[in-house]
Amino acid sequence: MGGGAACRDLCRPCQPLxxxxxxxxxxxxxxxxxxxxxxLPGEGSEILAVxxxxxxxxxxxxxxxxxxxxxxxxxxxxxxxxxxGTVFLLHLLGDPWHSPAPAVGFLTGERMASSGSQTKTRGxxxxxxxxxxxxxxxxxxxxxxxxxSLSTSTHDLPAMFGDVxxxxxxxxxxxxxxxxxxxxKELGLDHPGAEYPNICAGTDRYAMFKVGPVLSVSxxxxxxxxxxxxxxxxxxxxxxxxxDVTVIRIGTSGGIGLEPGSVVVTQQAVDASFSPMFEQMVxxxxxxxxxxxxxxxxxxxxQCATDLPEFPTVLAKTMCTSDFYEGQGRLDGALCxxxxxxxxxxxxxxxxxxxxxIEMESSVLAAMCSACGIPVAVVCxxxxxxxxxDQVSSPHDVLVKYQQxxxxxxxxxxxxRLAATGTLKA
Amino acid sequence: MGGGAACRDLCRPCQPLxxxxxxxxxxxxxxxxxxxxxxLPGEGSEILAVxxxxxxxxxxxxxxxxxxxxxxxxxxxxxxxxxxGTVFLLHLLGDPWHSPAPAVGFLTGERMASSGSQTKTRGxxxxxxxxxxxxxxxxxxxxxxxxxSLSTSTHDLPAMFGDVxxxxxxxxxxxxxxxxxxxxKELGLDHPGAEYPNICAGTDRYAMFKVGPVLSVSxxxxxxxxxxxxxxxxxxxxxxxxxDVTVIRIGTSGGIGLEPGSVVVTQQAVDASFSPMFEQMVxxxxxxxxxxxxxxxxxxxxQCATDLPEFPTVLAKTMCTSDFYEGQGRLDGALCxxxxxxxxxxxxxxxxxxxxxIEMESSVLAAMCSACGIPVAVVCxxxxxxxxxDQVSSPHDVLVKYQQxxxxxxxxxxxxRLAATGTLKA
Numbered sequence: 001m002g003g004g005a006a007c008r009d010l011c012r013p014c015q016p017l018x019x020x021x022x023x024x025x026x027x028x029x030x031x032x033x034x035x036x037x038x039x040l041p042g043e044g045s046e047i048l049a050v051x052x053x054x055x056x057x058x059x060x061x062x063x064x065x066x067x068x069x070x071x072x073x074x075x076x077x078x079x080x081x082x083x084x085g086t087v088f089l090l091h092l093l094g095d096p097w098h099s100p101a102p103a104v105g106f107l108t109g110e111r112m113a114s115s116g117s118q119t120k121t122r123g124x125x126x127x128x129x130x131x132x133x134x135x136x137x138x139x140x141x142x143x144x145x146x147x148x149s150l151s152t153s154t155h156d157l158p159a160m161f162g163d164v165x166x167x168x169x170x171x172x173x174x175x176x177x178x179x180x181x182x183x184x185k186e187l188g189l190d191h192p193g194a195e196y197p198n199i200c201a202g203t204d205r206y207a208m209f210k211v212g213p214v215l216s217v218s219x220x221x222x223x224x225x226x227x228x229x230x231x232x233x234x235x236x237x238x239x240x241x242x243x244d245v246t247v248i249r250i251g252t253s254g255g256i257g258l259e260p261g262s263v264v265v266t267q268q269a270v271d272a273s274f275s276p277m278f279e280q281m282v283x284x285x286x287x288x289x290x291x292x293x294x295x296x297x298x299x300x301x302x303q304c305a306t307d308l309p310e311f312p313t314v315l316a317k318t319m320c321t322s323d324f325y326e327g328q329g330r331l332d333g334a335l336c337x338x339x340x341x342x343x344x345x346x347x348x349x350x351x352x353x354x355x356x357x358i359e360m361e362s363s364v365l366a367a368m369c370s371a372c373g374i375p376v377a378v379v380c381x382x383x384x385x386x387x388x389x390d391q392v393s394s395p396h397d398v399l400v401k402y403q404q405x406x407x408x409x410x411x412x413x414x415x416x417r418l419a420a421t422g423t424l425k426a
Numbered sequence: 427m428g429g430g431a432a433c434r435d436l437c438r439p440c441q442p443l444x445x446x447x448x449x450x451x452x453x454x455x456x457x458x459x460x461x462x463x464x465x466l467p468g469e470g471s472e473i474l475a476v477x478x479x480x481x482x483x484x485x486x487x488x489x490x491x492x493x494x495x496x497x498x499x500x501x502x503x504x505x506x507x508x509x510x511g512t513v514f515l516l517h518l519l520g521d522p523w524h525s526p527a528p529a530v531g532f533l534t535g536e537r538m539a540s541s542g543s544q545t546k547t548r549g550x551x552x553x554x555x556x557x558x559x560x561x562x563x564x565x566x567x568x569x570x571x572x573x574x575s576l577s578t579s580t581h582d583l584p585a586m587f588g589d590v591x592x593x594x595x596x597x598x599x600x601x602x603x604x605x606x607x608x609x610x611k612e613l614g615l616d617h618p619g620a621e622y623p624n625i626c627a628g629t630d631r632y633a634m635f636k637v638g639p640v641l642s643v644s645x646x647x648x649x650x651x652x653x654x655x656x657x658x659x660x661x662x663x664x665x666x667x668x669x670d671v672t673v674i675r676i677g678t679s680g681g682i683g684l685e686p687g688s689v690v691v692t693q694q695a696v697d698a699s700f701s702p703m704f705e706q707m708v709x710x711x712x713x714x715x716x717x718x719x720x721x722x723x724x725x726x727x728x729q730c731a732t733d734l735p736e737f738p739t740v741l742a743k744t745m746c747t748s749d750f751y752e753g754q755g756r757l758d759g760a761l762c763x764x765x766x767x768x769x770x771x772x773x774x775x776x777x778x779x780x781x782x783x784i785e786m787e788s789s790v791l792a793a794m795c796s797a798c799g800i801p802v803a804v805v806c807x808x809x810x811x812x813x814x815x816d817q818v819s820s821p822h823d824v825l826v827k828y829q830q831x832x833x834x835x836x837x838x839x840x841x842x843r844l845a846a847t848g849t850l851k852a
Binding site: 142146231238282321326329331360393 | 558559560561562563566568569570572573597598599600628629630631646647648649650651653654656657658660661664697698699700706707708709710713747748749750751752753755757758759760761762763764768769772775786794797798817818819822
């Protein structure tokens with residue numbers, strides 16, 4: 001731990017690289033690449049990092065937006081990450097959260113393009129423009145957001161979306177439309193004749209509704225469907241020059257050991273092995289990212305739950321799976337290769353690991369948003385207690401009532417945030 | 427290879443276990459479980475298997491419907507599979523396709539329940555009832571197909587679906603509605619006033635339309651969304667007592683080295699590492715299944731393409747990924763961690779491996795349907811040539827025209843099949 005403490009001292013207080021320097025000054029220290037990064041766990045989903053280059057003059061230090069860690073099959077994990085406003089190909093050889101000593105990361109390959117002049121510091125969530133972790137996006141003459149049926153050449157995205165501060169996402173298009181209408185009422189924007197048409201009406205892949213600073217978007221079922229939407233919505237927010245955006249999933253889930261209708265604010269998204277990891281294949285290679293969520297945001301949401309003691313709400317781990325049946329240990333799918341006892345053992349082990357609900361999207365949301373430096377939360381209601389059964393068989397009206405609970409909580413959060421910045425008149 | 431050849435002789439000709447025996451007789455040889463299975467590659471997606479039990483009398487032999495193979499991290503792979511009409515927990519220790527000697531599989535754990543009296547032999551696709559690979563389904567007092575908004579207690583599934591012979595699936599609900607209307611015209615069922623309402627109108631997760639023997643169902647984007655639909659549709663077909671059902675995906679994809687608008691009939695679905703494998707997590711453990719498709723069905727579809735020489739059609743491997751952007755080597759997503767050269771190298775390696783298109787659902791379709799003994803095919807049009815770019819930017823009307831091509835091919839196939847059985851009058 002000695003090395004870690006020494007390095008921790010060295011890099012505190014962390015000055016965001018570009019806060020007091022022109023872009024040219026800010027990127028010049030990277031000239032000696034490839035370099036070595038010393039990495040330490042930061043607050044929330046950030047890594048404190050110190051870059052050691054061949055030139056010891058002007059050693060940059062700063063926060064690494066987003067993070068990637070974990071070792072798969074003994075090999076390091078490569079990923080693109082923004083550091084001090086510049087995007088690098090990062091190769092990590094350790095896990096700063098679990099290593100006794102600071103982990104080491106190499107910035108390998110060519111330095112990728114600067115992520116442009118819009119990036120500002122994130123201090124207090126003020127003035128942070130949405131930034132994809134892909135420098136190519138800035139140089140594309142046109143960007144067709146195919147699955148949203150929008151494009152930079154056919155739509156004025158800054159005019160349409162520039163004021164968005166909250167992106168709320170959920171599986172069902174109908175539910176996300178209902179949420180938009182509910183938010184219109186809550187924000188006092190529901191004047192007679194007001195309409196909230198589906199902005200993505202040119203496609204049936206996703207539905208999108210906008211009410212003042214709130215964008216309500218459906219993502220369908222599962223990680224791949226959610227990842228397609230997120231890639232395109234993050235680019236949309238970038239093209240629209242949105243700043244200080246918060247992403248919240250309001251969804252449904254199966255509970256573990258909770259009364260049906262309970263709401264879970266996700267503390268950490270974990271995979272089916274209970275690890276805070278999101279694994280995906282990139283160019284045929286396994287890449288793993290961490291799936292932490294914004295802890296401050298989760299605390300704020302839990303405070304909102306305390307403000308509104310209408311239904312039980314817990315802060316807990318959420319398990320994210322790629323299948324609803326075998327993948328969640330259900331006995332009632334078209335395929336099943338285990339017994340009731342196997343299932344109970346698995347669910348009880350999940351409960352012992354601090355998991356209180358299971359759904360199918362949280363990990364990709366956590367990984368992608370945090371890679372792009374966007375604060376993200378997951379708020380899901382539990383439709384059943386999986387220790388008691390597998391089938392979702394409550395009456396329709398009960399399920400509808402349950403599904404309104406995350407909406408109610410997130411609406412309260414949005415109004416509170418807007419009131420705090422003076423944007424919402426009481 | 428010597429052992430393999432000897433065993434191959436031993437178990438040929440394979441007699442389906444239950445063709446000449448009562449259910450009681452047929453299952454009695456399994457009494458000595460756990461036993462050992464010797465496994466050899468069979469035709470198409472089948473494994474020829476010989477069970478060695480403690481009793482050498484009455485050694486059963488037959489075809490293993492569906493299959494599971496591959497070794498992950500040095501550990502065997504467990505799965506439930508039907509053998510001779512009975513469902514077992516199978517633990518494979520080798521891969522009969524790639525082992526020089528016959529692979530060995532253990533039937534471990536308790537024998538699971540017989541899959542019921544509806545299973546008949548598949549000879550010539552005649553009289554084969556749809557059967558989930560899960561004995562629990564037969565004993566459930568009610569089965570709520572939650573994401574389809576259907577249930578065995580509220581809907582007369584045999585009356586609604588008993589005559590279904592073709593289940594056509596695709597991502598977009600609008601496209602699957604258009605396909606149903608097109609099939610109505612093609613089958614001469616489109617009389618004035620005929621309507622094809624969405625059978626799943628109680629939910630917005632999936633849309634389902636029925637036209638005579640054709641069921642047209644949307645599956646959304648990606649493996650998890652498709653797997654939820656498939657679990658519930660396979661159970662629906664079982665509850666409805668459907669027999670001789672063929673499943674065909676009619677979808678869109680990105681081509682590799684093909685003229686945009688070309689149609690690919692999938693010979694084999696492969697993963698992002700080009701392996702014919704579908705990997706999923708079951709009770710926190712990695713389980714791998716093969717992803718072969720029905721070769722006879724693929725040949726029939728290619729013959730239909732020859733009958734209708736309206737657009738280029740090829741029989742080739744299809745890569746199935748869990749992401750549209752990084753997962754398919756695109757440079758234009760919100761995240762990108764590689765260069766144009768990395769991407770080109772990857773796509774060219776895929777081309778060299780015989781892959782001609784990339785989509786996001788074929789592998790789970792292949793794995794799940796073949797596990798349940800349902801013949802399955804994948805027919806996708808390519809919307810662009812990925813060697814030339816990443817964005818889907820062709821005009822809307824061109825894309826619509828391309829998307830009709832798999833529908834045209836599959837309609838021809840369905841009419842030909844129905845004409846051959848005398849069901850469709852010319």
